[in-house]
Amino acid sequence: MASILRIGVDVGGTNTDAVILDPSSQNHPIIAWHKSPTTANTSQGIETVINVLLQQANVDPSRIASITIGTTHFINAVIEKDQSRLAPVAVLRLCGPFSQSVPPGIDWPEDLRDYICAYAAFLDGGLEIDGAVIREPIEAQVKEECARIKSMGIQNIVVNGIFSPADIAGERQEERVGEWIEKYYPEANVVLSKEVANLGFIERENAAVLNAAILSFARHTISSFQSAIYRLKLTCPVFLTQNDGTILQATDAARLPIRTFNSGATNSMCGAAFLCKSNIKKESMLVIDIGGTSTDVGMLLASGLPRQAAAVSEIAGVRLNFSCPDVKSIGLGGGSIVRIADANDNAQLTIGPDSVGHLITQHALVFGGDLPTTTDYAVVSQPPDSRADIGTRQLAEDGLLKLADSKGCNLVKLLSVYQATVKLKLEEIIDCMKTSIEDVPVLMVGGGAMIISPDEDGTVSLKGASSVIMPEYAGVANAIGAAIARVSGVVDTVLSTEGKTTQAILQEVSDIAIERAVTAGAVRDTVEVAEMDAIPVPYVASKIRVIVKAIGDFDFSRVSDTIPLSASHAESEFAVKFSEKTVPGKLSATTPSAAGPNTSFDIASYIPTIVPSPGKPITGSTHYEWHLSEKDLEWISLGCYILGTGGGGTPYPHFVRLRDMMRRGAIVRVVEPGWVGDEDNIACGGAMGSPTVSMEKPPGNEMMEAQDIVYKYLGVKPAAVMDFEIGGGNGIQGLILGASTNMNIPTVDGDWMGRAYPVGWQITPVVWGGDHTVFLPTSISDGNGNHMLMLAATSENQIERAFRAALSEMGSHVGCAKVLCRARNDIDHIAEAIIDEVGGKDAAKVLFKGKIIGVERKTVKGHSYGEVLISAADVSGGGLNSTSSVGKLKIPFKNENLVAIALSDSGNDERVVASVPDLICVCDALTGEAIGTPEYRYGLLVFVIGIQGSDKWTSSERGLEIGGPRAFGMDIDYKSLGIFRKPRSVIEEYAEYQS
Known part of the structure; x- marks a missing residue:
């Protein structure tokens, strides 16, 4: 029986690459390959390149078992902010009383948010970290929202529930709401957040919203892919590659197109490993993919899958937490423009980052153009019979000689400096991406790999690389990676460790991941666990977060009866709406992004806003106020995390919340300790609990509720608020409390820790006040109707122990409020230096x-x-x-x-x-x-x-x-690091500018 064959296609910005390969062949798996320019009509380009392949290979089309396509179409729609390919989205949050202060799209670029994030509703629902129900979803609420959303003409709906990815106990809150939407608004496209990404509420929601925004365009695009295959009279199934190096069936990709966003780099890495599998042992290795404009470098793990990026990534200014490869790019490619920066005896040159890209045949010297590129230098550097012998070598040599003469430089030395510069760029990115100090194998692929010349022995040596392998067919490694991609099943959940060993829990979750891979189409006997991680949950007793990924080969026998969509489907309503001949309606390119640094901001000339404090006599800088700008807040947020010394949780969600309050008119006032009178009451508060809960359950009103409990009991209003600890997320809480409508009071420029410490009684008042209690009364609130007020205690340590015991029964995260008179400044915020x-x-x-x-x-x-x-x-x-x-x-x-x-x-x-x-x-x-x-x-x-x-x-x-x-518990004597110097306050430094 003839072996089955697979076709892989990678649609790039410059070229569309395709291969036919026989995965069972050990010696010659690549049967045919072809590279052609990417066309405006992508489906037509795919049809053309596959047709050429079939003619070259001269194989029976019935032997083709699958066609797998990698494409940048969907991520480009977001990056380009193309209204013709994006649609408005409504979000239904299952959150109960939580998260309303952080609405959907709060940290998006304004133009993207205003167009896509069209509506949001906060409904009953949500789970605690232990699986307990915050609120049960209510069908009547969903029915009412469906009518409202339909009347607005919005067709795409995201359902996002607190801790929904960890719901393996059967609550099915998102699923139930999805079923109700289908009942009351059957025309709607529904995206469940738990199917898109893992724990991390805001980032998961962002990913789900972007996924929903491109659903209609994705369905049209994928149906056009299928129609192209149909016209070629192929009856095999169509797949798309996703970000982690595995595949999705076309129908699933049309439902979850965001999973394909970063598949291009992944395809190249997996393809490189396939080409070199007989030459290297099973170990981690770096893949360098050199294209026309850039070089992408990623780490391929021993499992055969790319190393994934950190939990949070960013696309078009939007923070996401879906799986994507950890890839770094530099401006070095076959079309990079080379400029001589210095000549004579000190020949120096720069390479890129600008490139002639797909116009290389018009502009490069080797093709008769007038711009020296890396391709020109590579062609002249290497022997005439080398793989770099493209175009007309003499044209490149003449052009470089003329350029060298004009700079008074020797061409031989110039070529030597070029090779050294290319090597240095590659060595720097290798060193950046390695995961250990040991040298690692490097696989060099991509059409631009010829820009680096081999040594005299024919090999390429790079510092940090134990070996450099340039395999045959390296130029189409991306298409090969698409063809050989496998199937995955992923579980990311939080479980109890009570009565179970960690190993037993890992086995339990691994079984679930394997079942998910099999459900996705994998052959059970081929499935193996590729990645496994167990992370204890801080502050939560007997809880562990477990992440497992299982991968396996696709079972083609299960889709042998797949019937492709008819050719006429490409002329559906989607084809009319998203015709590839339509001129894209892009959003404003000049609208400033709400995320990311403002590169035009002049830090050196910036002066904070310092104004006299109303009703206070001016005494030095004591009775001035600092009114924070968004830039001030950004710097304070960065400084808080530095002062957190690794703990305290990221200030980011609190930063975007307060920034949104400021944009809606809140004034954030900061005063010096001397502003406070001797008899003034100073509010003090912060969050207590697990960072894992913080990242999945955005705050409700627990901070303010805790404050209200204390001050209603005392019958007074505080004059100012002060941070409990400056390190981490709590460093922003005082500013939020002070700027809130309930308080509307200034925040004292100081805190009680000067850093972050693990427990609440490790504060300076306890150091200087003895063992008795300092903060009484003290209260906590969980934001869901549960409060505690402590009126008496023997010590601050005892208060801490009592609240920690209650914490696990109150969702493992609470707001805490304390009261004390007179404050003192410890550490000011940290800016740039x-x-x-x-x-x-x-x-x-x-x-x-x-x-x-x-x-x-x-x-x-x-x-x-x-x-x-x-x-x-x-x-x-x-x-x-x-x-x-x-x-x-x-x-x-x-x-x-x-x-x-x-x-x-x-x-x-x-x-x-x-x-x-x-x-x-x-x-x-x-x-x-x-x-x-x-x-x-x-x-x-x-x-x-x-x-x-x-x-x-x-x-x-x-x-x-x-x-x-x-x-x-460390037997170490403290030795001072240096001399403590109290920093000059911002108010003191800049008050003179206000006179």
């Missing part, structure tokens, strides 16, 4: 720079314990100038970083370089932003900064007893 802003080199220092090569985590009594290991590496390209780190740095943590321990290269010698109460901050070397302990992962380039702790902690034995190393 972190070390300068906290007192200079005497008060802070760079402890280490390198790459994370190891992370261990475990949960003890609700707290996340662990250790991160960082190996010395050059991160100077990430914005940090040269300090030479050697050996390794080990940082144990308990929610926050506790101690920094330098290790020698041999690992035999250890030296403590910093410890609590001093602040140990791990920052992303590429952005300068803080990284929290839940975000530590292999391969991140980081720098570690030590900041001298406030003398409120370090100047007394009690401060070290409560917040020093021994408070965390």
Whole structure:
């Protein structure tokens, strides 16, 4: 019996590549391949390239078992903001009393949000982290909303429920609401968020909304693909590749097109591994895909699947959490323009990032053009009979000679500098993407791979690469990757560990993932678990988050009776609406994005808004107020995470909430401690609970409810509010409380920790106030109608223990309110230059720079314990100038970083370089932003900064007893990192500008 054959097609911006391969062949799997320019009518281009393949291969069409297509069509519709391919969306949140302060699209670019996020309703529903029901969905609410949405002419609806991805116990809240929508509005297209992405409420909702916005266009596009196959008289099923290197049947892809967004890079990586499977052992390796404009680099794991990016990615300014490959790109390709920056004896040149792209045959020297490109340099650098012998070599050589003469430069040296520059660019991206200090195998693919010349022995050597393999058919690796893609099943859930071992839980979830892969079409005997992770949930007893992915080969026998759509289907209503001849109606390209930095902002000339405080006499800077701008808020948010020393949770959701309040008219006022009178009551509050709950259950009104309980009991209104801790998400809570309509009071420029600590009683009033209670009365609220008010306690530690015990019964996340008179400033916010802003080199220092090569985590009594290991590496390209780190740095943590321990290269010698109460901050070397302990992962380039702790902690034995190393069970004596210098406040610094 003849073996089955597969066709893979990759539709790129410049070329459409296609292959026919025999997956069962060990020696010659590639039967035919073809590369042709991508046409405006994509389906016609696919039909043409497959037709050429069939003619070349001369095989019986009945032997073709599948056609798998990779395309950038759907992600381009979003990136280009094309109204002809996007549609408005309504969102039904199953959230009960939560999340209303963070409406859908709150952090989107305004133009995209205003067009797509057309309507939102907040309905009863939602689950707690343990599966308990927040509220039951109500059919009557859904019926009413369906009528309203239909009257608005909106046809695409997203259903998003709190903790819905973790619902494997049978509540089926999203599914039930989807069924009601079908009952009352059968014409609607419904997207359930749990089918799109995993835990992470806002990011999952964003992904579901984008998915819904392109549904109609995706259905038209995919039906046109199927119609092209039908016209070729092929009866095989059609698949699309998705972001993780596996496939979706066309019908599923038409329902979940967002899963294909980043499949192009994945196809290249998987194709490269297939081409080299007989030459390399099963291990992780880097794939470098050099195209016409850019070079994409990703890590292929030993499982054969690409390493996935961090939990949150971004497309067109929208934060998403669906699975996508961890790929970095640089402006280096076959069409990159090469410029001579300096000549004579010091020949220097620059490559890219601009490129002639698909117009290379018009502009490159080798084709008679007038722009020197990497292709020209490569052709002239290599022997005439090499694989780089394209176009007319003499034209390229003459052009480069003329250019070299005009610069007074020797051509031989210029070619040598070119090769060194290309190698350096590739070596830098290799070093950035490696996950260990060891050299790794590198697979070089892509049509532009010829731009790097081999050494005299015919091989290519790159620093950081144990070997460089350029396989045959490398130019169509992307189409090969599409052809050989497999099927996956994924589970991301939170489970109880009571009465079960971790291994038993992993096996249970693995079985579910395997079943999901089989349901998706995999042959059961071929399914294996490719990825598995178990993450303890901080602050929540006996809970663990488990993520498992299973993959297997597709069972073609189950779709042998698949009947493709008729050719006439392409002329349906979708084809009329989304005709590829239609001129796209793009959204405004000049509308500023609500996300991402404003590159035109002049930081050096920026002056904050400092105004006299109404009704207060001017005494120095004491009675001025700082009215925050959005830029101030952004900087404070970044600084809060740095001061979180790895803990406290990301401030991002609180930042976008407060920014939205400001855009709706709220004024955020900050005052100095001297503004407060001796008898004034100062509100104080923050969040207590698990970061996992915070990322999945956006806040309700629990913060304000806790405050109201305290002040209604006291019968007074506070004069100002002050943060409980500045580190992490709680650093923004005081600003939110002060700016709220209930309070409308200023926020004191200070906090009670000067950082983040794991427990609420590790604060300076306890250091200086003794063992008695400081904050009474104190209250907590879960935002769902449950409150506690504590009027008496023996100590702050006892209050903490009582509230922690109640926490798990109140959704593992509550708002907390305290009361105290008179405040004192500890640490001001950190702006751009972190070390300068906290007192200079005497008060802070760079402890280490390198790459994370190891992370261990475990949960003890609700707290996340662990250790991160960082190996010395050059991160100077990430914005940090040269300090030479050697050996390794080990940082144990308990929610926050506790101690920094330098290790020698041999690992035999250890030296403590910093410890609590001093602040140990791990920052992303590429952005300068803080990284929290839940975000530590292999391969991140980081720098570690030590900041001298406030003398409120370090100047007394009690401060070290409560917040020093021994408070965390470490037999280490505290040694001061430097000299604490109180930073100058923003109000003091800029009040003079207001006179």
